[in-house]
Amino acid sequence: MQEPLRVGIAGLGTVGASVVRMLRTNSASIALKAGRPVEVVAVSARDRARDRGFRLEGIEWFDDPVALAHSNAIDLFVELIGGEDGVARASVRAALGSGRSVVTANKALLAAHGLELAGLAERGGGTLSFEAAVAGGIPVVKTLREALAGNRIDRVYGILNGTCNYILTRMEAEGLTFGACLKAAQELGYAEADPTFDVEGWDTAHKLAILTSVAFGTEIDRESIFVEGIASIEPEDIAAADELGYRIKLLGIAQRTETGIEQRVHPAMVPKDSDIARIAGVTNAVAVEGDFVGCVVLSGPGAGGHATASAVVGDILDVARGLRVAPLGRPIAALEPYVRAQMRTHEGGYYLRLRVPDRPGAFAAIAQRMADHNISLDSIVQRNRPPSSAPRHLCDQAQPVTIITHETTERAIRSALGQIEADGVVVGRAQLIRIENL
Structure with missing residues (x-):
């Protein structure tokens, strides 16, 4: 068996701790599947004393994630800090610039700087993997980039934010207002204390920008996405949709048109008998339409420590196996400039x-x-x-x-x-x- 893959993890919150526990709990089967052991040898986080459900003995501690990214003690850097700039961006750039591979779950970072980071990976000889950045535990990036690589993709759409789907589901089931359902989501931990990023559609928009690039081979352009949230949805709208045979969902939609690629995030009425309409609660779903495969629908947990950790570990195993795929599905030089199709032509x-x-x-x-x-x-x-x-x-x-x-x-x-x-x-x-x- 080959030498172990030495992993350094920056960020030991819910997801990071779950990644460590998964790699340890399933270490034997992971080694067999990867063809080599996978070991967490170094970590970085803000609080060393915090109880995370595992011991830190034998793991090197770094106060500075950038120093961890530069360290020759690791082969792979896993960024689970979050945020589109600051230490998250600096540490990922450091790792890729040093020729190391990077696994990240950071959608904001990729939506803002994905082209730059993919270019660094290409030039430095490492890989950049980000399955966990879109739709949590659903393997939609691999599906688009690898399994459906032979198809011309015409449309990608789906429910990409569990908080909004939970709110809309409860509004329909119980006749509650948006405000009441948002409060319940916050109490259950499905929504942040400041829910703006979720309910105004920006979380979905960041994920859609990444999917659009991988699906259509274009440069990432989050600024061209039409975005509306769900705060204006009233119980009267939910009831009217029900009478008409529809449900209201917050959708992210990207599709080819004659004038370019259209990207939009907004509430939509969808037929009750459609696959998307049946997705309830915090579950996510993504539909991909290809010229040969037709429509493929993937659904599952879109967030949470275990689901996101599952996607992160999947990417780690790809690195351990030596799998190399262009981060955005094709070399940077082959990505087409993003041409925006105006929303008003929809x-x-x-x-x-x-x-x-x-x-x-x-x-x-x-x-x-x-x-x-x-x-x-x-x-x-x-x-x-x-x-x-x-x-x-x-x-x-x-x-x-x-x-x-x-x-x-x-x-x-x-x-x-x-x-x-x-x-x-x-x-x-x-x-x-x-x-x-x-």
Whole structure:
């Protein structure tokens, strides 16, 4: 059997501690599968005295992760610190610059600096692996980069944030408000004290930027992603979706178009009988559409110490086996510049919820503006009560109205809504949710 792979781990939080325990608990089978032992020989973390469920005897301690990354005592550097800059970036750059391979679960780092780091790996002779950065324990990066490498990928989409999926699932099941479900998610540890990164869609956007590059062979461009979160979703929207045969999910979608690659993150109504609609709670799911394979759907735990550690250890075993794959699926020089397809060219049906004053001609004015933009209406329904978010003084002045359109363009629906709001025939801003017939 070959010499052991000597692993250094920076970051011993929930995921890092789980990685150490997995490598130790399953050391015999891991050695057989890898063809060599895999040993954690050095670590770095902020608190040496913290109880992590394992002993540090025999493991070299580094106060500075960058020093660990430079150390000749390790063959592989595992970065589990987090954050797109600072010590996480500095230590990964140090390891790759020293010719060492790196395994990371850091989606923010990759979304911001993935091209730079992939280039360092290419020039330095190491590898850069990041399965755990997207969808936790789901092997979607390997699937795209390796198993489906012979396919032309046309679309990748999915549920990439367990916090948002948990909130939407409970809103539907129990009729609760967004705020109540968010509080429950925080109490259960599914959401951070500051949940903005999750609920406003940015966590999903970072993951989507990475998937887009691997799927379509383009440079990473997180700045071109259209992003909407779920904070505006009301129980009325959930109930309307249910009546129409849909569920609301926060989706990350990347697809080829005639004008470039479209990347978007937003709530969407999806048919209840679709694979994506059936994903409940904190579970993640990713669908990949290829020209030969058709549609492949992967689902599983998208976060948590054990699930993320499983993906990290999978990458470590690839390094131990000597597997070398271009980090983004192809050499840096072969990546195509990202060409953004404008979100406003998106085509599909839309759900609209408006608050309309109870006065003659209001409905007719709305319908006329829709017609002016060649938007065909599938249905227009006046609800019996205003949404729960409406100020009390407006409840007697406006009635909630739900509109479902036939397929139209984003540009058309945005223009029509802008004119409707300018006409003063609605109270406040409209709720708009795209209908995705996946």
